[in-house]
Amino acid sequence: MPFCLAGLTNRLYDRRSSDHHGRVLDPAELDWRLEPIARQRNAEIQTYIDQCKKEDSKVMKLLLLGGPASGKSTVCKQMQIIHKDGFQRPEQLDYYRILIHSNIMEIFRQLIDGCSQVEINLASLQKLIRRINRKFRLAVQEGGTLNPKLGQLLTAAWKSPQFQAVYHRHYEIDLLDSAKYWYSQLDRVCRLDFVPTPQDILRSRAPTTGIFVTTFQFKNVRLKLVDVGGQKSQRRKWLHCFDDVKVVLFIVDLAGYAKKADEAEEQTNNLQAALKIFQDISTSRVLKNAFLLLFLNKLDIFEELLEQVDLSECFPDYDGENYLDPAKHYIRELFLSVAPPKRGIFPYFTTATNTDNVEMVFQACMESVLKQSTKATGLA
Ligand SMILES: Nc1nc2c(ncn2[C@@H]2O[C@H](COP(=O)(O)OP(=O)(O)O)[C@@H](O)[C@H]2O)c(=O)[nH]1
Ligand SMILES: [Mg+2]
Structure with a gap:
């Protein structure tokens, strides 16, 4: 509404100083000339209000x-x-691709934290964990996120007895709901041409x-x-x-x-x-x-x-x-x-x-x- 009123005021001011011959108008003549414009504008505003009310209801x-x-x-x-x-918009799909990759890395960290919480020994997995962290840092530095190599390494970690054991106790730890969904299809999700499907988008967090x-x-x-x-x-x-x-x-x-x-x-x-x-x-x-x-x-x-x-x-x-x-x-x-x-x-x-x-x-x-x-x- 303020927008409509501002429009009306501008039109009034536009016409105030002179008529189209450049003649300066006296106030009475100005009122007389402005009245039909104001009336018409009033009717327009009323129609707009009625329409808003109807739409709101x-x-x-x-x-x-x-x-x-x-x-x-x-x-x-x-x-x-x-x-x-x-x-469908490219920027939406891009946003979800990055979000999904970040969810996958968050799950990786949650699984590691979960292992220490429920006392599962990660000693034999440390080398792989370090490698994944290093490769991920490198990928991010190069402006990317996950890639097929990281997908393979994450799959190997997921299949390890430690991660499987902690996943079995997922309700005892903090873990995103879609952990299994993402980790069972890392080869697809880590491809460089990965485009999220509607189901992927629904699973992201x-x-x-x-x-x-x-x-x-x-x-x-x-x-x-x-x-x-x-x-x-x-x-x-x-x-x-x-x-x-x-x-x-x-x-x-x-x-x-x-x-x-x-x-x-x-x-x-x-x-x-x-x-x-x-x-x-x-x-x-x-x-x-x-x-x-x-x-x-x-x-x-x-x-x-x-x-x-x-x-x-x-x-x-x-x-x-x-x-x-x-x-x-x-x-x-x-x-x-x-x-x-x-x-x-x-x-x-x-x-x-x-x-x-x-x-x-x-x-x-x-x-x-x-x-x-x-x-x-x-x-x-
Ligand atoms: N498996 C499964 N996952 C769900 C379901 N509902 C939500 N989720 C997942 O739970 C996570 C959190 O959901 P979200 O809608 O972000 O929760 P919000 O915080 O209430 O907005 C997301 O990863 C969703 O994909 C469901 O019915 N089944
Ligand atoms: Mg929410």
Whole structure:
């Protein structure tokens, strides 16, 4: 709006001093001549305001919340793939190629740190580790990142009994979720002509430190998806994003049950920490009119993890079998039980890296939201 008003003011000033014959106008004549221009401009502004109001009433703000690394940015990327033009621009692909290579080196360091944490002796691997570090430094100095030679060396390290042993205990250490995904295809990812696929992009990881907004069309509604950081330090930002939120999409890392929570958290594991945040969100007065969608995410990792870590080790109340179905339903009930009884919640199980799954779930939940929203407000 200020832009439109500035335009009007400029036009008024342009015409103030003289008419097109260069004759200086007196103030009364000036007013008389300006009136139709002002009236027309006023009408233009009113049309613009009406149009904005109409568009705003069709925009639904959807806020993504959840603990760190629960899958918020992955869901955003999926929307970019499903509802927009995905990731095709050369600079985007270049960014992800570099990010993926940096993720791979981060995993390498995490595996080394993990070995010392769980006391796996790395003595016989030291020579290889030094070689990888040296070659990587050299590659970076030359303006590159990973290359086929580094790929071979990293594959050799990955296949070593030490790295395999520490990977087996991945839930005890800090390790990016996609470690196995990257290390099982280093020959492709380290090629000099490597171009990330959509699945590679979904598997990459960069902590969100700002606020990211994606807008896209869903049926006849424009959705504005707002992604904020999940780390404790980022949560202060959440409050600023609560205005006009129609839908909160809360994402939970199901596999978090086996991860010790941050020392600063009161809860013992990441899933319990997420439960506490979810409780706060579901009872928040500011969000009481927002629809609350719950994505119980990383179902694929959760299923694998159950073979290694009993759910009852982390949730002593759980007395079911250590299988996917009873375990996931137990967790769903746990989340529903901390919300006020009348708070409508739409729970779903998801694997955010799976595009078909996200497309199907998102469609189902948004259809329910739009149906209820139409009933309540006439929107949609
Ligand atoms: N295997 C698997 N990985 C996932 C899933 N959801 C997210 N990830 C991975 O988890 C990591 C963190 O996800 P991200 O979306 O960045 O989390 P955020 O911090 O909540 O934004 C990324 O490497 C994702 O590829 C899932 O359902 N399954
Ligand atoms: Mg993120």
